[in-house]
Amino acid sequence: MQLSHKRHTLIRSKINALIGKYLDGKATPEEEQLLTHWLDALAEDAPPATGQDPRSREQLRRSILKVIKQRAGHPATMYPIWKKMAAAAAVLLLVGIGSWWMMNHRPSQKIAWLELRTAIGEKKMLLLPDSSRIWLGANAVLKYPDHFTDTRQVQLVSGEAFFDIAPAPGQPFSVTTDSLQVQVLGTSFHIRAYPRQLLEIGVSTGKVSVNKGGQVMGILTANQLLQVNRNNYTFSQLSVSSPDINGWKQDKIVFDNMPVMDALLLLENYYPVKFHVKRAIDRQISGSLNMHLTIAQIINVLEDLTDHQLKITPAGAGNYTIDQ
Structure with missing residues (x-):
């Protein structure tokens, strides 16, 4: 017997509600009997899953059952009602998660x-x-x-x-x-x-x-x-x-209230230079530098940004000493 799409959808909705009541221990004996009947009907009406052999389908049912029981906090013993619930879960979810299951149960490719x-x-x-x-x-x-x-x-x-x-x-x-x-x-x-x-x-x-x-x-x-x-x-x-x-993505180095010490360290990553600071500099600077400037131009801009309170002296081979 094939169930109509509308009736099938209604049954799924009611089964979901009854399963929730059953897991909470609130289902009446009559509701458990009705649930059993609906589970049987859905199991008989289940279409075959494309691309999965009986062994794969059974393994999937067991996986779904395990998740259901873990979430519900039930013991591992499989009572008849649980077997029916596992079958129904497989019917309801097999098509929707079949491809997911096959993907996650195939031999995993090692990540390099x-x-x-x-x-x-x-x-x-x-x-x-x-x-x-x-x-x-x-x-x-x-x-x-x-x-x-x-x-x-x-x-x-x-x-x-x-x-x-x-x-x-x-x-x-x-x-x-x-x-x-x-x-x-x-x-x-x-x-x-x-x-x-x-x-x-x-x-x-x-x-x-x-x-x-x-x-x-x-x-x-x-x-x-x-x-x-x-x-x-x-x-x-x-x-x-x-x-x-x-800003650096657009070839700009941006200093937004940045400590001078951090600014110097940042410049060392963009230019082949080393700054040697004689005394710790406790001040911040704000501004931006075009990365296409030469190091000599960068030094001039740094002096301007610090109101010429820093003395930057070339020391050879890309080294500079800084004093206040």
Whole structure:
């Protein structure tokens, strides 16, 4: 006997409700009997699953039954009503999750982790298997898998990168850097994680969550920036403009109230220079630099941004000494 589509849909809805009552221990004897009858009817009416042999179907039924019993907190003993519920669950879900089951039960392909590096002053763009794109900044290291599974994850070992993530509902994307994890679904954002500098996570579009050890440090939306101190992992959340977040992608180095010491360290990643500071500099600077400027021009701009309170002297072979 073939059930009409409307009647089939109604039965599914009622069975779902009765299964819920049964798992909560609230079903009456009459409802249990009705549930048994409907389960039998659905089992008889089930169409064969395309591309699955009887052994595969039975294995799927057992997997579904195991999940049902685990969620319900029932013991492992399989009573008749449970057998019928497992069969009905297989009938209701076989077509919908059959392809999922076959995919997740086939021999898994081993993931190979790849590494992308950039030199001082170099930038690269990476296209991931899911069509997401990553722009890697100067003197940076990124690790990524050759293919994704049910999750998408990459690691920014050091440096900075801008991420433009392709949406994939049910397949979250995350970036680990230092001991932090940045989780997204579909968005564009920037991470700066150079050694000896503040960690920065800035969002251009969408929303990201920044976590450490399972604890949420911040939820960021467009034009918000999270700065994290690597020494004690104290952090602050700021509002910034989009160019501040992805300026380097447009060949601009942006200083937004940045400590001079951090600015110097950042410049060392974009130019083959080393700054030797005689005394700690306790001040911030704001402004932007075009990456196409020569190092001599950069030095002049730095002096202007600090009101000429810094004395920057060439020391040979790309070295500069800085005094106040």
